[in-house]
Amino acid sequence: MINLTESAQNALKSAISAAAQPVSGLRIMVEGGGCAGFKYTMGLAAAPKPDDTVIERGGIKLFIDNDSHEHLAGTTIDFVVAFDSSGFTFDNPNAKSNCSCGKSFS
Template sequence: MISLTDSAVNAAKSAISASALPAGGLRIAVEAGGCAEFKYTMGLAAQAEPDDTVIECDGLNVFVDNSSSQHLVGTTIDFVVALESSGFTFDNPNAKSSCSCGKSFC
């Protein structure tokens, strides 16, 4: 369903270890809005919700709710470090187009 590069897994694990609150994994979701029709959201989560799919990536739990999973099939998430900006990127084969920020799609 979703795959994370080693760089993305390491960035998420670093965020979890630095978090003041307990985190059992990384939550990835798709919501309406953003520059295009949908936007990606990510954050740390204490545990999976009852309707989540849990994906294990090299010891990292990734939580995806069922309504978001249909938009994320085949998506690869990377963490890129660059001079002007660093962050997570999404290579989503389901996106017809993406905005320039890379955080929203349709």
């Protein structure tokens, strides 16, 4: 379903270990909005919600709500370090088009 590159796994493990509150995984969602129609949201979470599917990749639990499954199937999440900015990127085979920011798609 969703894949995490080694770089993404390392970035997430660092974020989880540095979190001020207890964290058991990463919540990933697709919401309406952004400049292309849908946007990715993600954040550390203490526990899954009742309607979440929990999958594990590289020792990291991912919490995905039922509404986001169809949009995220086959997506690879990477963490890219660049001179001018660093962050997570999404390679989503379901996206018909992407915004230049890489955080929004249709």
